[in-house]
Amino acid sequence: MAIKWKSKIAIVVWVLLLSYGINGLFVGINKAGYYLNQNYFHTDQFDQTLNDFIDHLAMFEIGGITKEEAKKQITVSKEEIEEHRYRYGNLNEQITNIKEQYEGKIQDAISAHNDEVATIIKTERDQKIADITANFTSDDHVRQKIIKEKEAEVDQYFKELENYRQQYLTYKNSFKYYLKNNETGKVYTNLDLNDGSVSQIMNSKNMAFIENYKDLSIEGRYHNFGYVEGVDQLLNNNKLTFEGQIAVPKTSSQINSVLNEYYDYKRNQATYYIYCLVAILALILSAFLYKKTAVVRSLSFEKIELYYNRVPVDVRLIIFGVTLLATFGFHVQGHFLGYWVNIYQLLEGIFYQLFWCAVFLALTLVQGKLLVDRYKDRSHFKDDLKGALFIKMNEALKGAFLNRRVGTQAIIILAIVFAFGLGAAVVVVEPPFIVIYAPAFLVVGLPILIILLKRIGYFNQIVKNTSELASGNFEPDLPIVGKSVLAKLAGNINTLKYGVKASQKEQAKSERLKTELITNVSHDLRTPLTSIITYTELLKTPELSADERDSYIEIIDRKSKRLKVLIDDLFEASKMASGNIELIKEKVDLVQLLEQALAEYNEKMSESTLQFRISNPDKPIYAVVDGQKMWRVFDNIIGNILKYSLENTRVYISMNQVGDKVEISFKNIAKYELGGDVNELFERFKRGDASRQTEGSGLGLAIAKSIVDLHDGEMDIDVDGDLFKVTILLDVM
DSSP: OOOOHHHHHHHHHHHHHHHHHHHHHHHHHHHHHHHTSSSGGGSHHHHHHHHHHHHHHIIIIITOOOHHHHHHTOOOOHHHHHHHHTTTOOHHHHHHHHHHHHHHHHHHHHHTTOHHHHHHHHHHHHHHHHHHHHHHHOHHHHHHHHHHHHHHHHHHHHHHHGGGHHHHHHHHHHOEEEEEETTTOOEEEOOOGGGOOHHHHSSTTTEEEEEEEEEEEOTTGGGGGOOOTTTHHHHHTOOOEEEEEEEEESOOSSOOHHHHHHHHHHHHHHHHHHHHHHHHHHHHHHHHHHHHOHHHHTOOOHHHHHHHTTSOHHHHHHHHHHHHHHHHHHHHOOGGGTSOSSHHHHHHHHHHHHHHHHHHHHHHHHHHHHHHHHTTSHHHHHHHHHTOHHHHHHHHHHHHTSSHHHHHHHHHHHHHHHHHHHHHHHHHHOGGGHHHHHHHIIIIIHHHHHHHHHHHHHHHHHHHHHHHHHTTOOOOOOOOOTTSHHHHHHHHHHHHHHHHHHHHHHHHHHHHHHHHHHHHHHHHHHHHHHHHHHHHHHHTOTTOOHHHHHHHHHHHHHHHHHHHHHHHHHHHHHHHHHTOOOOOOEEEEHHHHHHHHHHHTHHHHHHSSOEEEEEOOSSOOEEEEOHHHHHHHHHHHHHHHHHHBOTTOEEEEEEEEETTEEEEEEEEEBSSOOOSOGGGGGSTTOOSOTTOOSSOOSOHHHHHHHHHHHTTOEEEEEEETTEEEEEEEEEOO
């Protein structure tokens, strides 16, 4: 919706107040543990600083131990002697190792005829053997060696300790101390007692902080300066205790880091209280403005909502989460409280903080409102979830690995390409790596590049071939190169091409048969219908005799019955082809069923010149079929034999059981020449008599095959010259 400029200002002010209030609330909670102390000297930070100073003081001044004193305190235990003695094995093992180390050098010197060098090497070897032997014969010998090792460690420790001296001097300038050894009474201080007594100097008037000690122990404080084996335990056993005071002066002529931190804390503490108080007021004002300003409450984002909802839901949620975390991060921060020198720097820090807080808070609020408005109806979330980026990526990944070999090869190739790209960048930065990169590229990278280019070329060839195939142009077969997925794809495209050719051929055949069907239906229906119309007109003649009238009526009756047979057969064939027919299956003896069908035609068979040779088994053959429909199959085939068989020829009908199948065979010599595709005889209105002079409807074999198919059987036609054979296979019980 359109928002006026005054409303825009109100929204901006509200966001700024809310951002400032939330930031102040978070800063107040986050910094409370630090700034709610009485002063800097009650903070953990100062406690750590004070302890660091005491550690340094113990090490460099009041510890009372020097490097020489530390060396005097070195002791060697029996366990240390044994460990040193057997550190490299027993005596024999150590002597053997020494001899093996020097044997090669001695032999090289002898081979070079350098007897002097050989003698020197042998002397060095014998000295080491003597030293090792002494380790196993004298504890004192081993003890002296261990003491030397520990003295070296002490030297190293005190050498490294000097790295901390500058820090100690800095601390010494920041603190004032007066400590007395409880045992010896020795005093350690950096006070100028010429200015007065200790009590006159170490008091609240001169010192900002004073800590009194009665029994200050320095035991264990040396470990803060590093650990050297053999030295740490030696130094940290110092059990000296002290009494006295450690203080921080209120003023100092030198740089005093602790005093500076004290005043910085005091200043920042005041800033903290003011900032938090103003933040509370800002929260109150933002709540008041929200309540009193309708435009803030009714704020909508119709213009961006349409585009925002197009973003995948998981991406929206991730962006919202990142924005929310960034908002929280900026609102929690309060760095500006401790990093300002003057008021301008403080205001700059506050404005910088407030700007980013407001920006991210506004982004978070806008996204939150859009998400809430969108998903008030939970069905929207389910719908959006289907288009989530992670789901799409998961589906893409599954698709990439639908063929694992292809997915794996693609990942490997991408990894290699990435590795060589990264390697090229490394070579640019560090040219010496070309020694490794170049051979690797020649051995691995270049062959893979060549293979990749070949595969791309092969793929382009497949794309070109399929484009031509889609345009109806049958290109030569694609070459099958290797056993890759592309080779398999090429083979499938070749197979598909032949399938398309076969489909086109079948389509052309179907169109031809459809045309013939329309022509044949028109012819077969029109012929009797024309006769009926003609003789009906003749019956209207007044001078027509009774005999002629009876003759015409007889013709009309015959043609009507013929037309009825054609129409009934047509409907039945259509029902059979569509499968829209109910079978009443039962246990039927097929031998008896065939004999009944033959018996129906017994008179016509006797009147014909055909000689029937029937071969049926002696025992029944049972099958679960619709007896009436199966009788229709036999009836149609026998009727066709009587109509279309050559006169004075034999007809062979047989039935045999072969395993769990029964084979029923009908053979006859055709009266008409059977040309073309004999399988087309199964088509509707197809006749062996192309002139269509016989009484058949052309639907007999089509109906018979449909019935057999509905019984999950097989019906085939074979033609050998004029020999016409129909074979039926059915399941038996």
